[in-house]
């Protein structure tokens with residue numbers, strides 16, 4: 184079995200992969216005796232990751248860290264300084280290119296930040312944007328203004344706000360939706376495939392018809408990175 188670890192700036196996610204099947208797992212109860220390799224990607228700092236790597240060491244499980252490269256197969260990174268691209272973005276692009284070949288894709292990963300990346304049908308990463316995640320947008324306003332306040336029970340919607348929490352939350356949502364609409368202007372395809380992953384992916388996906396929600400997109404990309412890189 185292969186253990187996959189994705190460390191973001193908010194949360195560490197783990198999954199076990201067997202015969203291509205990816206299942207989220209709890210890192211506090213890992214079946215170390217059945218794990219024969221650990222593949223991980225890290226954009227945030229994580230004491231938890233260091234603990235897991237030392238456990239792997241004690242069980243003699245080989246560990247491999249995913250890194251961004253200029254090219255991987257027919258996929259090409261838009262960044263000149265490719266090492267500066269977030270590895271989670273690169274992994275999501277690997278998964279999108281593998282799962283939706285020959286299609287222009289727009290990959291949206293909503294985590295601490297919301298990242299939007301445009302990928303051509305030929306596997307050319309055209310670039311993208313980094314936005315504050317929905318929670319970061321609302322928290323930055325409530326913490327830096329006197330009179331803007333949130334309501335945990337208020338839903339995110341694209342309706343006009345008729346009270347402060349609506350104005351706050353709906354503003355964060357429509358700003359993110361607007362950025363995704365802008366990304367569509369950068370693909371030549373009439374109907375690019377929109378693929379959503381991350382904490383608020385399900386919420387955002389509902390605003391785009393034909394869009395895909397894949398909670399395991401980054402994990403699939405991590406697994407494919409290893410398969411493509413180990414040979």
Ligand SMILES: Nc1ncnc2c1ncn2[C@@H]1O[C@H](COP(=O)(O)OP(=O)(O)O)[C@@H](O)[C@H]1O
Pocket residue numbers: 190191192193194195293294295296316317318319381382383
């Ligand atoms: N199930 C959920 N429902 C709503 N928001 C979520 C959920 N899970 C995570 N989030 C939000 O998404 C962000 C964390 O998601 P995640 O993709 O784990 O982030 P990261 O990859 O940056 O660690 C936080 O802003 C959190 O509030």
Ligand SMILES: CC(C)(COP(=O)(O)O)[C@@H](O)C(=O)NCCC(=O)O
Pocket residue numbers: 191192193226227267268269270271272293294295296297298313
């Ligand atoms: C933008 C990110 C912080 C998103 O990470 P996350 O929200 O998943 O924690 C991450 O992709 C990152 O650290 N990027 C480096 C800068 C760049 O991609 O240009």
Ligand SMILES: [K+]
Pocket residue numbers: 191271292293294295381
């Ligand atoms: K992420």
